[in-house]
Amino acid sequence: MSVKTVAITGNEAASYAFKQINPDVVAAYPITPQTELVQNFSEFVADGVVNTDLITVESEHSAMSACVGAAAAGGRVMTATSANGLALMFEILFIAASSKLPIVMPVVNRALSGPINIHCDHSDTMAARDAGWIQIYSENAQEAYDNIIQAVRIAEDMKVRLPVMVMFDGFIISHGIERVDLLDDVVVRNFIGEYQPNYPLLDVEKPLTFGPLDLHDYYFEHKRQQAEDIKNSKPIILEVAKEFKEISNREYGLFESYHLEDAETAIVVLSSAAGTAKAVVDELRDKGKKVGLLKPRVFRPFPYMEIAQALSHLKAIAILDRSVSFGGFGGPLFTEFRSAMVEFGKIPENINIIFGLGGRDINEQDIRGVYEQLDEIVKSGKVKERVQYLGVRE
Amino acid sequence: MKKITEVRWHGRGGQGAVTASKLLATSAMAEDKYIQAFPEFGPERMGAPIQSFTRISDEPIKIHSHVTNPDMVVVLDPTLIGTVDITEGLPDEGTIVVNTSEEPTQIRKKLNLKGRKIFTIDASKIALEELGRPLPNTPMIGALIKATGLLDLENVINDIKNQFAGKFVQKVIDGNVKAIERAYQEVRGE
Numbered sequence: 394m395s396v397k398t399v400a401i402t403g404n405e406a407a408s409y410a411f412k413q414i415n416p417d418v419v420a421a422y423p424i425t426p427q428t429e430l431v432q433n434f435s436e437f438v439a440d441g442v443v444n445t446d447l448i449t450v451e452s453e454h455s456a457m458s459a460c461v462g463a464a465a466a467g468g469r470v471m472t473a474t475s476a477n478g479l480a481l482m483f484e485i486l487f488i489a490a491s492s493k494l495p496i497v498m499p500v501v502n503r504a505l506s507g508p509i510n511i512h513c514d515h516s517d518t519m520a521a522r523d524a525g526w527i528q529i530y531s532e533n534a535q536e537a538y539d540n541i542i543q544a545v546r547i548a549e550d551m552k553v554r555l556p557v558m559v560m561f562d563g564f565i566i567s568h569g570i571e572r573v574d575l576l577d578d579v580v581v582r583n584f585i586g587e588y589q590p591n592y593p594l595l596d597v598e599k600p601l602t603f604g605p606l607d608l609h610d611y612y613f614e615h616k617r618q619q620a621e622d623i624k625n626s627k628p629i630i631l632e633v634a635k636e637f638k639e640i641s642n643r644e645y646g647l648f649e650s651y652h653l654e655d656a657e658t659a660i661v662v663l664s665s666a667a668g669t670a671k672a673v674v675d676e677l678r679d680k681g682k683k684v685g686l687l688k689p690r691v692f693r694p695f696p697y698m699e700i701a702q703a704l705s706h707l708k709a710i711a712i713l714d715r716s717v718s719f720g721g722f723g724g725p726l727f728t729e730f731r732s733a734m735v736e737f738g739k740i741p742e743n744i745n746i747i748f749g750l751g752g753r754d755i756n757e758q759d760i761r762g763v764y765e766q767l768d769e770i771v772k773s774g775k776v777k778e779r780v781q782y783l784g785v786r787e
Numbered sequence: 788m789k790k791i792t793e794v795r796w797h798g799r800g801g802q803g804a805v806t807a808s809k810l811l812a813t814s815a816m817a818e819d820k821y822i823q824a825f826p827e828f829g830p831e832r833m834g835a836p837i838q839s840f841t842r843i844s845d846e847p848i849k850i851h852s853h854v855t856n857p858d859m860v861v862v863l864d865p866t867l868i869g870t871v872d873i874t875e876g877l878p879d880e881g882t883i884v885v886n887t888s889e890e891p892t893q894i895r896k897k898l899n900l901k902g903r904k905i906f907t908i909d910a911s912k913i914a915l916e917e918l919g920r921p922l923p924n925t926p927m928i929g930a931l932i933k934a935t936g937l938l939d940l941e942n943v944i945n946d947i948k949n950q951f952a953g954k955f956v957q958k959v960i961d962g963n964v965k966a967i968e969r970a971y972q973e974v975r976g977e
Contacts, residue, residue, distance in 0.1 A: 400813045400822055512828065533851070565851050569825035570809055572816060572847075665851040672850040752828075756852035 396574045403534040403566035406573045407473070407499050407559075408433035410541040412443055413581040414497075417468035417588075420448035420459035424478040425511045426563040427501040431473055453478040457485035464494035465603050467593025469545070471496065475563060476503035476517045483521065489556045490525025491619055492603065493591070495548030496556040498526075499541055502664070502715075503563040504751040512752020513563040515663065516716040519725045525619055527557040527626055528693040530663045534571045537561040539643060540690075542576075545585045546633045553626040554591060562665040564752065580640050623694050630691055647696040649688040650703055652678060656685030658767035659704065661730060662713040663689055666748070666755050673760040684764050695729055701737030704730075709742040709767040713783075715749045723747075723780045742770050748783040759783055792937065793854045794841040797873050798863035801833045803924030807861070808839035811928055814938055814946040815843040823848050836871050843937070861931055862886060863910070863923050868897055877903060884931050884974070886910040886923045891977040906934040908974040910966075917966040918959065925963045926970035933971045940971050 401409070404427070411419065411434045419438075421431045438447045448463075450456045456472050464470040474482060479500055489496050500518050504510040518528060527547060531537040537559065544557040561567060576584075592601050607615060627647065634645040649667075652674050653659055660670050667688035677684045687703060687710075704710055714724020722728055727745035734740045746763060749755050763783070770776055794811065798804030805826045812824035820843050827838040840854040856876045865887040867873060873883065879902040885894050891905040898905075908930040910923035917926075925947065932938045944964050951960045 398816070400809070400816050400824070562851075564828045565825075568828065569823055569851075570812055571823055572821050668849040668851045675849075754853045756855065757850065 396576060398572060398574050400570050401534065401573050402429070402568055402570050403537050403561050404429040404501070404568065405433055406534040406538040406575075407541055407561070408437070409575060410538050410581075411471060412437045413576070413578050414469070414471065414542065414545055414585060415443045415582075416445050416471040416497075418446045418448065418460070418463035418470045419472060420450050420456045420463065420470075421472045421474070422450055422453045422456045422478060424453070424475045426503055426567040427473050427475040427478065427499070429567070430499065430501065453481040454485060457482040457489065460496050461485055461489050461492065461494060464489070464496050465492065465594045467590035467595050469549070469588040470494070471498065473499040473501070475501045476505050479517045479521055480505060483524070486521055486524040486526060486556075488604065491615065493554045493622070494556060495554050497541065497544045497548055497559070498556065499537065499559045499561070501563045501567045502560050510751040511563070513565055513665075514715045514750045514752070515560075516750070518558060518560050519716040519718075521558070522693055522725065525555070525623060526693065527553075527555055527623065527630070527691070529557065529559050529691055530689065531559060531561040531566070532664055532667050532688065534561070534566055534569070534573050535643070537566060538573060538575070539637065539641065539645065542581055542584065543633050543637050543645070546636075547626060547630055549588055550626075550629045550633070551591075553622065553629050555623055555626060560664065565665045574641075576641060584637070584640055627691075627694050627696060645690065647691045647699055648703070649690060651686040651688065653685035653687055653703060655683060657683040657708045658764060658771060659685040659687055659707050659710050660713060660760065660763055661687045661689065661704075661710060661726065663692070663715065663726065666713065666715065669755060669757060670760050673757050673764065676757070677761070677764060682764070689726070692726075695733070697729070697733035698737060700730065701733040701739070704734065704741060705737060705739035707741040709744075709770045711744050711746055711763045711767055713746045713748055713763075717747055717750070727780070742774075742776060744770070744776055744778070745780045746783045747781070753784050755784060790846060791842050791844040791848060791850070792859075793857040794843075794859045794861065794931070795854055795857035796839045796841070796861050796863065797867050797871060798837055798839075798924070799833075799867070800835045800837050802863045803922055804837055804863050805839045807863070807924035807928055808841045810925065810947060810950060811841045811931070811938075812843070813950055814928070814943040815841075817942050817946040818938060820845060821848050836867055857881065859884070859931065859935055859937075861927050863927055865889070868894070874898060874900060874903065879903060882906065882935050884908065884927065884934050886927055888912065891975060895977070904934070904976065906930060906974050906976045908970050910970055913966050913969050913973070917969065918962040926966040929967035929970035930974040933974050934976065940968070943967065
């Protein structure tokens with residue numbers, strides 16, 4: 394396999410994936426920290442290196458509406474957004490998913506207003522977790538690039554046909570330069586293949602109705618099918634990952650286990666903070682501490698049994714959430730994980746730590762502190778505080 | 788043992804601190820190293836104090852937190868001394884490279900500093916002479932790699948030539964290369 398190793402930002406890596414995918418339509422509206430992604434891609438459009446129709450709309454609501462229209466017409470469609478932009482798309486996110494339109498959308502994670510903040514947290518995509526989209530989170534620029542390419546295959550698989558969001562952390566990844574291995578254009582093109590639309594609106598030989606009224610007679614059946622469809626995407630996500638490994642030599646699953654198998658305590662955390670946590674795991678392992686990490690990759694569909702099993706042997710775990718579920722028991726990851734462990738029947742002692750809201754840094758010292766707390770819980774058998782906030786002034 | 792080398796760049800908006808942090812990273816990558824380069828994300832205004840960062844390692848870099856204890860600090864604008872705490876988090880064995888016409892001993896006095904290694908170079912003057920504009924960022928890379936032995940001069944120059952090819956006219960590329968070489972030779976330690 395031939396690769397090109399470059400130093401680029403997460404946004405540049407994502408826009409390069411767009412270029413190689415060469416979608417029929419991209420409809421997007423700029424928002425920090427997503428802006429450079431679409432801006433870079435618009436240069437590929439202007440230079441004529443892609444055949445994409447780039448629709449510069451007047452809002453994110455229009456961006457997602459145009460994506461729905463273009464995807465229903467039979468095109469391969471992509472867009473990208475962040476935070477308030479995703480919030481403005483909210484209504485149409487559900488329409489895209491329930492219409493089974495395989496739109497691929499990177500979301501560069503950013504805190505939702507208010508107060509207004511442009512930095513990273515996961516409040517935007519966690520708020521959209523029940524919209525019916527597949528959600529894949531990326532740790533770094535390499536994973537963002539790889540996940541966007543895989544997302545096309547997952548979304549368009551005949552057994553799935555659902556929209557996919559690919560997340561990476563705003564600024565930390567979107568604006569940071571890292572070393573990224575890019576695949577050849579031909580390799581990517583062959584991997585994603587030609588898109589075959591199911592029921593294209595533009596097929597005038599077979600006229601169809603899209604988005605009709607669906608009341609108490611059939612709405613429920615359609616929602617029931619939708620629930621089944623996203624569940625069924627799990628094996629497809631794994632198949633696509635397996636094939637992707639053949640072209641990239643990089644391995645992906647539903648989640649990543651890092652020194653988890655023989656660990657006694659572990660942290661569960663999404664995206665870029667998982668990288669920092671891995672560095673701490675390395676350091677503590679060198680000192681003989683049996684610590685590990687579980688980094689969820691696919692949050693929708695949530696692989697609850699697999700995750701609960703992977704954690705079942707641990708003595709204590711800390712689930713880190715970069716968003717708050719206001720008035721809820723804990724963060725969105727925490728409640729899902731607790732519930733999964735109950736179903737599996739083995740429940741390690743556990744705590745929830747809310748961190749990093751609005752871009753607040755989480756460093757190695759913070760993470761060391763979490764592992765120390767887990768040690769204490771194992772020793773004493775007691776949890777002092779179930780849901781905690783890390784790095785906040787109180 | 789610390790496996791990652793961390794560099795903090797201090798400058799003012801428009802002086803090219805962010806570009807310098809990126810160029811150092813791409814030059815390191817030319818030596819097959821792993822890198823990160825990122826600005827401090829705040830309001831970006833011409834003339835306002837800004838920071839940017841470079842991480843360099845022989846192994847993949849997993850950490851994604853801020854740089855709090857850099858091994859080296861590069862100061863693109865001497866008027867930042869006294870305004871910004873340029874020595875914050877810098878360990879005793881750390882290195883400071885300042886763009887100034889002053890000697891390292893004078894800077895040490897100004898900073899009222901014990902420990903750390905201080906180097907100075909008049910990068911603005913060099914840039915003015917070689918580029919016709921007082922843009923100190925590329926010569927500061929030359930001064931930094933000489934002061935610390937971080938990277939090989941030839942690799943840095945080749946990388947800058949590659950990075951600038953197609954973006955700038957030959958005169959600008961040659962001027963930058965000359966500025967880096969001169970700063971490499973003229974940087975002064977204590």
